[in-house]
Amino acid sequence: MLIEFSVSNFRSFREKQTFSMVAAPRLRKRENLIKPAVKGEKLPDLLKVAAIYGPNASGKSSLIKALELVSQIATRQPSAQSEKLPVSSFRFDPELCDKPSRFELHFVHSEQRYQFQLGLTHDRIFEERLLVFPAGKETLLYERLHHPSGDKYTFGQTLEGGGELHNVWKNLTGPQVLFIAQAVANSNENLFQLRNPFEWLKGGLMVISGGMEDLASGIRKLLERFSLFSADISSFLREIDVPVTNIRFEQLESSSSKTGSFRAFHGYLQENKMLLSHKTLLGEAEFDFFEESEGTKNLIGFWWPWSMLYQAGKNNENFGLVIDEFDNSLHPEIVKSLVDRHLKSDTSAQLIFTTHDTHLMDAKLLRRDQFWLTERDANGATQLRSIHDFEGREGEDLEKRYYEGRYRALPIIRRS
Structure with a gap:
């Protein structure tokens, strides 16, 4: 310390x-x-x-x-x-x-x-x-x-x-x-x-000097590989009154290869679309990660260092x-x-x-x-x-x- x-x-x-x-x-x-x-x-x-x-x-x-x-x-x-x-x-x-x-x-x-x-x-x-x-x-x-x-x-x-x-x-x-x-x-x-x-x-010391935006992008990539963290992030967001009930990924087929770009050498690029479910009294709806507010994206990025802080405390590190x-x-x-x-x-x-x-x-x-x-x-x-x-x-x-x-x-x- x-x-x-x-x-x-x-x-x-x-x-x-x-x-x-x-x-x-x-x-x-x-x-x-x-x-x-x-x-x-x-x-x-x-x-x-x-x-x-x-x-x-x-x-x-x-x-x-x-x-x-x-x-x-x-x-x-x-x-x-x-x-x-x-x-x-x-x-x-x-x-x-x-x-x-x-x-x-x-x-x-x-x-x-x-x-x-x-x-x-x-x-x-x-x-x-x-x-x-x-x-x-x-x-x-x-x-x-x-x-x-x-x-x-x-x-x-x-x-x-x-x-x-x-x-x-x-x-x-x-x-x-x-x-x-x-x-x-x-x-x-x-x-x-x-x-x-x-x-x-x-x-x-884990230092975050570049803003939460970069972290949010990193968390998005992490979730694509380890979806088990989705429930933890959803729970964290709900605790601070952000009504996200679920996070899932939808695999999309990109058409970018049709433009003749470098990606064309690799066929169709598979991308994962991150979707967040919000629930209200009227029902439930999904929103793309990029549709979320900057505050919500920042909180998603903050989840990882916050969980590290909590885990370190539990382990007396x-x-x-x-x-x-x-x-x-x-x-x-x-x-x-x-x-x-x-x-x-x-x-x-x-x-x-x-x-x-x-x-x-x-x-x-x-x-x-x-x-x-x-x-x-x-x-x-x-x-x-x-x-x-x-x-x-x-x-x-x-x-x-x-x-x-x-x-x-x-x-x-x-x-x-």
């Missing part, structure tokens, strides 16, 4: 900004918190949910993309060496354009606390460091620093594998690939020290779901219901999302420390703060105070 995440010199982030899931002490609604299980040390409680607000172009999406980038780099294949790394520096400061973007993740996985630090440019990884905290004691596992003469490595005394294997891993690591990725790929499964944190870096624009095309009451359902679940999974829906700024639902705000300063750099950093009392009307400008992070509308 995520403890803290810091980013600097990336997109709209200039100086280091830190997003924290550490719960503030002495606030009520303890049911909104998670007690992280860590061997040999007691950590502060962590937040189960965090909502990020701010004007358009204030840096909300940049924060989500920063989280996403770490897992993208972790899963990068060695064959992609010739491709540029997908990183963008803070462009308003010429001195930073060629400097590394930096990321720092503090997380818990399999009852162990880790800190992973990464610095990179388009061309190469400049810095990579992994720390572990057995019984709370900071211990270096490895460090990689780039120098003009080549990368310099420092291996912790307790790192598994031995010097000979460490050198093999080092020699296999190219400038655009993580050392930890090569070490895990080229070691046996009994070496857990690097494999354990790498599992979380790859898949501990340290999983987190991160969503950009959670409220996109969804009614505020549906979003609020989903957040409330997750808060009431007996789970250690975390939900983090950006939103413009101030309907969620409800002290009966979330604590002050569960709201984060982004805004840009005069230099165009994103500043990231928690509402708990501002003066105020527990239980106050957060939405009202937000629109009064007490927490800033509001768009400045210039009227002609």
Whole structure:
């Protein structure tokens, strides 16, 4: 589970900004918190949910993309060496354009606390460091620093594998690939020290940054192959007042091959038409997936990550779901219901999302420390703060105070 995440010199982030899931002490609604299980040390409680607000172009999406980038780099294949790394520096400061973007993740996985630090440019990884905290004691596992003469490595005394294997891993690591990725790929499964944190870096956070539309398309393809999920999605939709009683597929014969296109070489193309049944007092009718509203399609796309969040909670896995624009095309009451359902679940999974829906700024639902705000300063750099950093009392009307400008992070509308 995520403890803290810091980013600097990336997109709209200039100086280091830190997003924290550490719960503030002495606030009520303890049911909104998670007690992280860590061997040999007691950590502060962590937040189960965090909502990020701010004007358009204030840096909300940049924060989500920063989280996403770490897992993208972790899963990068060695064959992609010739491709540029997908990183963008803070462009308003010429001195930073060629400097590394930096990321720092503090997380818990399999009852162990880790800190992973990464610095990179388009061309190469400049810095990579992994720390572990057995019984709370900071211990270096490895460090990689780039120098003009080549990368310099420092291996912790307790790192598994031995010097000979460490050198093999080092020699296999190219400038655009993580050392930890090569070490895990080229070691046996009994070496857990690097494999354990790498599992979380790859898949501990599921990040949805491109909207639910792409997910909905993916779910449609999934259902074509595994129709047994149709009942689960129908049930999920009915629970949030979308009256879909059944989902089925109808195989159609396409006439596209008659046009002489590439498909003609493969005969008639067989396509599956996704049909959703809606039931009312007047009867039942079927609608094509593409006839459904954007909100319904988004909810169909959201079913898969939502089910993963639920399953991870049941299995006590340290999983987190991160969503950009959670409220996109969804009614505020549906979003609020989903957040409330997750808060009431007996789970250690975390939900983090950006939103413009101030309907969620409800002290009966979330604590002050569960709201984060982004805004840009005069230099165009994103500043990231928690509402708990501002003066105020527990239980106050957060939405009202937000629109009064007490927490800033509001768009400045210039009227002609």
